[in-house]
Amino acid sequence: MIVIESFEHINVPCTDLKKSIEFYTMFLDFEVDEETDKGAVLVFDNLTLRLFISESPAPSYPIATFLLDVDDFTDALQEIEDQSIVIAKGPYEIQGGEAVIIGDPGGNLIELFYRE
Numbered sequence: 372m373i374v375i376e377s378f379e380h381i382n383v384p385c386t387d388l389k390k391s392i393e394f395y396t397m398f399l400d401f402e403v404d405e406e407t408d409k410g411a412v413l414v415f416d417n418l419t420l421r422l423f424i425s426e427s428p429a430p431s432y433p434i435a436t437f438l439l440d441v442d443d444f445t446d447a448l449q450e451i452e453d454q455s456i457v458i459a460k461g462p463y464e465i466q467g468g469e470a471v472i473i474g475d476p477g478g479n480l481i482e483l484f485y486r487e
Contacts, residue, residue: 381418381437384425385477391422394476398454399439425477437481444469444485 385391392411395401401413401420410423441447448462451473459480461471468486475481 378417379419380412380421382421382423383475383477383479385422385475385479386425386427387476388422388424390476395420395422398450398456399481437479439481439483441483441485444483447471447483447485 383391388408388411392403392406392413395413396403399415401415404412404414404419406412410421413420413422444462448471450456451458451471457474459472459474462469463471465484465486468484470482470484472480472482
């Protein structure tokens with residue numbers, strides 16, 4: 372067994388760095404920790420994302436999805452609609468709540484959920 376001491380970060384490919392930074396900071400409230408012309412480090416609480424430029428878009432199947440617990444699911448759905456963000460699936464019921472899967476500008480999938 373490998374003993375993991377900490378979770379460092381998640382690498383997130385993007386084809387348009389500026390659009391991805393705007394999406395994660397304006398829509399999901401991440402903060403930019405550092406930025407270069409090749410990538411950026413974004414943080415939210417203990418979660419760190421490393422955005423990096425990828426020449427090809429995300430594949431049609433998810434390599435990884437983020438699951439983010441939201442405070443007000445109805446407000447989140449309204450914000451998704453207001454920002455014209457692509458819904459990949461949902462909204463749908465989950466045990467004790469609801470969820471929706473959206474796509475970021477690079478095609479990466481993010482599941483937003485709420486449990487009562």
